[in-house]
Amino acid sequence: MKKYPIVIALDGTSASGKSTNAKLVARALGYVYVDTGAMYRTLAWHCLLKHVDVNDEKAVAAACRKWKTKLECAEVNGLRAVRLLVDDYFPEKEIRLPETAAAVAHVAAVPKVRAWMKKTQRDCIQFGDLVMEGRDIGTNVFPETDFKFYLDASLAERSARRAADGVNENLAARDQRDSQRAVAPLMIALGAKVLNNSSMTSAETSAWLLAEIRKLMSVEK
Numbered sequence: 500m501k502k503y504p505i506v507i508a509l510d511g512t513s514a515s516g517k518s519t520n521a522k523l524v525a526r527a528l529g530y531v532y533v534d535t536g537a538m539y540r541t542l543a544w545h546c547l548l549k550h551v552d553v554n555d556e557k558a559v560a561a562a563c564r565k566w567k568t569k570l571e572c573a574e575v576n577g578l579r580a581v582r583l584l585v586d587d588y589f590p591e592k593e594i595r596l597p598e599t600a601a602a603v604a605h606v607a608a609v610p611k612v613r614a615w616m617k618k619t620q621r622d623c624i625q626f627g628d629l630v631m632e633g634r635d636i637g638t639n640v641f642p643e644t645d646f647k648f649y650l651d652a653s654l655a656e657r658s659a660r661r662a663a664d665g666v667n668e669n670l671a672a673r674d675q676r677d678s679q680r681a682v683a684p685l686m687i688a689l690g691a692k693v694l695n696n697s698s699m700t701s702a703e704t705s706a707w708l709l710a711e712i713r714k715l716m717s718v719e720k
């Protein structure tokens with residue numbers, strides 16, 4: 500029996516192709532795309548805007564408790580995607596700024612923030628079947644899903660991908676912070692299908708994902 504709604508959990512290291520492939524898979528299946536990293540980035544941006552010290556766990560937790568947010572599902576170029584609005588504003592450009600990127604891992608390590616994010620991310624199910632990308636979707640946010648994937652690529656390849664996007668980032672340091680935090684660290688979920696796509700294009704990666712998803716769906720029927 501098929502269970503509804505379906506959540507496809509796509510976790511992995513930074514620059515392993517999660518966003519590109521999650522969008523390709525969501526489009527192909529007509530599912531709603533959810534970028535959970537964008538939600539953590541939004542809180543990091545909000546803290547910077549409100550002059551909250553991102554190294555002060557209590558202050559970050561308080562900011563997260565108090566901020567006024569709303570989830571919406573917007574359609575952009577034929578892709579339906581969930582957005583987290585703060586005070587009715589979606590800081591699309593601001594969350595990609597280097598200062599936000601530098602602050603986000605601190606915010607993401609705060610246990611109360613992770614609890615808030617888990618609840619909010621689970622609430623996205625109101626919009627239908629989901630392709631949700633992040634670091635802890637298969638391990639923590641939707642551990643009950645049968646559709647768990649983990650993408651990775653070599654550090655050299657991932658750094659080259661970021662550089663091609665014009666972003667110069669210390670991925671090794673970010674991976675280390677994401678993997679070593681106490682709460683919901685980046686790790687491979689039990690039962691997840693793992694793909695190292697160092698020498699694959701995104702067309703090949705998304706084709707592999709779709710083939711695996713269809714196999715799992717035929718087993719579920």
Ligand code: DC
Pocket residue numbers: 513535536537539540603604607632633634635636673677
């Ligand atoms: O995927 P991204 O680069 O936009 O993620 C931003 C940060 O948020 C990154 O440091 C990892 C963290 N993150 C997380 O801890 N859990 C998630 N589900 C998604 C992102």
